[in-house]
Amino acid sequence: MKTLEQKIVEYKSRVPSVIENEPMAKHTSFRIGGPARMYVVAVSSDALIEAVRVAQDLxxxxxxxxxxxxxxxxxxxxxxxxxxxxxxxxxxxxDRVQVESGMITVLAARKTVDAGLTGFEWAVGVPGTIGGALYGNAGCYGGEMKDNVSFVDAYRLKDGVRIRLSNAECQYGYRDSLFKREPHVILGCELKLIHSSVIPAEDFGERHSAELSRSLSRTAGIHPTAPFDQILRARKESQPLDQSSAGCVFKNFDFTDESQLDILRRYVNQIPEAMLRVKRLSAGWLVEQAGMKGQRIGDVQVSDKHGNFFLNRGHARAQDVIALISLVKMNVRDKLGIELQEEVQYLSLS
Ligand SMILES: Cc1cc2nc3c(=O)[nH]c(=O)nc-3n(C[C@H](O)[C@H](O)[C@H](O)COP(=O)(O)OP(=O)(O)OC[C@H]3O[C@@H](n4cnc5c(N)ncnc54)[C@H](O)[C@@H]3O)c2cc1C
Structure with a gap:
C-alpha cells in the first residue's frame, strides 16, 4: 500500500506542471481556501481527462x-x-458555438454577440467558466444555460467513458443538473443561438418557450438578450460587485402551494406579487425579511446591498462562512418557516 506522499511523487512524474501546496484562496472569487496539496492547470480537454485518469489510477x-x-x-x-x-x-x-468547459463565460457571451448571434447576452455578467455554468445551470434575467445548450460533452467518472449528452439528458432544472448528482468532468458543449440576421433581437423573447416567459416576469424587466450595458448596469445597481463573494449563497425558494407561506405571512406584511406569480421567493429578500442583512461573523458579512451575497471583508475564513450560513438559515427557518438551500458548492466541507 503506497502512502499519499509516494502517490504524489508518481503523479508528478506522470502529469506535467504540477504545482504543490497551491493556496486555493488565489483561485476563488471569495478569496478563501487553504492549499491544494497538488494543483494542475489543464489547458486542453485531453489534458483534463489525463489529469483525472492518473488521479483515479493512483x-x-x-x-x-x-x-x-x-x-x-x-x-x-x-x-x-x-x-x-x-x-x-x-x-x-x-448559429452553433462549440465551446470548451474552461472558456470564460463572459468572454463567450461577448464573442457570440461580436459574431452577430443573439440568445446568450444574459451571460455577460456571470463570472467563471462554461463548465461551472453547465454544472449549475447558471442563469440570470430569464436566461439559463438550459435554454442555449444543444448538447454537453463530458467524461463520465464511473466508467471512464467520453459521452455526449443531449439537453434533456442533462436533466436541467433551476440551478440543477445531472452533473450535481452523477460525477462527470464537463469538457464542453454546443450552444444553439440565433443569427441576428435571421431574427431581430427585440423579437427574440417572442420565440422562446413558456418557461422563459415565466422566468422573464420575475427579473425586473431585463430581457435575457438586452444590450450588455443594460445588463451590466442592472447587476451593478443590485449586487456588491466590487467586493469578494461567491455570488448567491442560497437558491431562491420555489413553492408549489401557498400554504407553504403561512408562517411567512404572519411575519411579513406583503409578499411581492411578482414572486407569488412565479411561485419563487428571492432568497435575498427572505434573508432581508429575517433581519439578517449586515450580519457578520469574523470577517464575513451578509451584504447590505443584496441579502444573498456574503462578503469577505478582509481575512474571512471558510469556517466563519459556514457559521454565518447556519445562522442565516436558522433565522429564516425559525422566523419565516422556510428552509433555504445552498447554491454555493463546497470543497472539503459539508
Ligand atoms: C459576483 C458574482 C455574481 C454571480 N452571478 C451569478 C448569476 O447571475 N447567475 C448564476 O447562475 N451564477 C452567478 N454567480 C455564481 C457563479 O458565477 C456561477 O455559478 C458560475 O457558473 C460558476 O462557474 P465557475 O467556473 O466559477 O465554477 P466553479 O466555482 O469553479 O465550480 C462550481 C461547481 O462546478 C463544478 N465544475 C466547474 N467546472 C467543471 C467541469 N469542467 N467539470 C465538472 N464540474 C465542474 C465544480 O466542481 C463546482 O462544484 C455569481 C458569482 C459571483 C462571484
Whole structure:
C-alpha cells in the first residue's frame, strides 16, 4: 500500500506542471481556501481527462473546477489534486458555438454577440467558466444555460467513458443538473443561438418557450438578450460587485402551494406579487425579511446591498462562512418557516 506522499511523487512524474501546496484562496472569487496539496492547470480537454485518469489510477482524491466563482474551499485546503479546467476552445459555425468547459463565460457571451448571434447576452455578467455554468445551470434575467445548450460533452467518472449528452439528458432544472448528482468532468458543449440576421433581437423573447416567459416576469424587466450595458448596469445597481463573494449563497425558494407561506405571512406584511406569480421567493429578500442583512461573523458579512451575497471583508475564513450560513438559515427557518438551500458548492466541507 503506497502512502499519499509516494502517490504524489508518481503523479508528478506522470502529469506535467504540477504545482504543490497551491493556496486555493488565489483561485476563488471569495478569496478563501487553504492549499491544494497538488494543483494542475489543464489547458486542453485531453489534458483534463489525463489529469483525472492518473488521479483515479493512483487513488488520489481529485476535484475539478473552473473559475472558482461559486466555490467555498475549507481553510485546511484539500489533500489531493485540484484540477483547473483551462481548456478554452471556442468555434462558431453559423448559429452553433462549440465551446470548451474552461472558456470564460463572459468572454463567450461577448464573442457570440461580436459574431452577430443573439440568445446568450444574459451571460455577460456571470463570472467563471462554461463548465461551472453547465454544472449549475447558471442563469440570470430569464436566461439559463438550459435554454442555449444543444448538447454537453463530458467524461463520465464511473466508467471512464467520453459521452455526449443531449439537453434533456442533462436533466436541467433551476440551478440543477445531472452533473450535481452523477460525477462527470464537463469538457464542453454546443450552444444553439440565433443569427441576428435571421431574427431581430427585440423579437427574440417572442420565440422562446413558456418557461422563459415565466422566468422573464420575475427579473425586473431585463430581457435575457438586452444590450450588455443594460445588463451590466442592472447587476451593478443590485449586487456588491466590487467586493469578494461567491455570488448567491442560497437558491431562491420555489413553492408549489401557498400554504407553504403561512408562517411567512404572519411575519411579513406583503409578499411581492411578482414572486407569488412565479411561485419563487428571492432568497435575498427572505434573508432581508429575517433581519439578517449586515450580519457578520469574523470577517464575513451578509451584504447590505443584496441579502444573498456574503462578503469577505478582509481575512474571512471558510469556517466563519459556514457559521454565518447556519445562522442565516436558522433565522429564516425559525422566523419565516422556510428552509433555504445552498447554491454555493463546497470543497472539503459539508
Ligand atoms: C459576483 C458574482 C455574481 C454571480 N452571478 C451569478 C448569476 O447571475 N447567475 C448564476 O447562475 N451564477 C452567478 N454567480 C455564481 C457563479 O458565477 C456561477 O455559478 C458560475 O457558473 C460558476 O462557474 P465557475 O467556473 O466559477 O465554477 P466553479 O466555482 O469553479 O465550480 C462550481 C461547481 O462546478 C463544478 N465544475 C466547474 N467546472 C467543471 C467541469 N469542467 N467539470 C465538472 N464540474 C465542474 C465544480 O466542481 C463546482 O462544484 C455569481 C458569482 C459571483 C462571484
Amino acid at each position: 487513488e488520489i482524491p481529485f476535484y475539478v473546477f473552473g473559475g472558482g466563482s461559486n466555490l467555498l474551499v475549507a481553510d485546511e485546503g484539500f489533500e489531493g489534486v485540484v484540477i483547473q479546467a483551462a481548456n478554452r476552445g471556442f468555434v462558431i459555425e453559423h
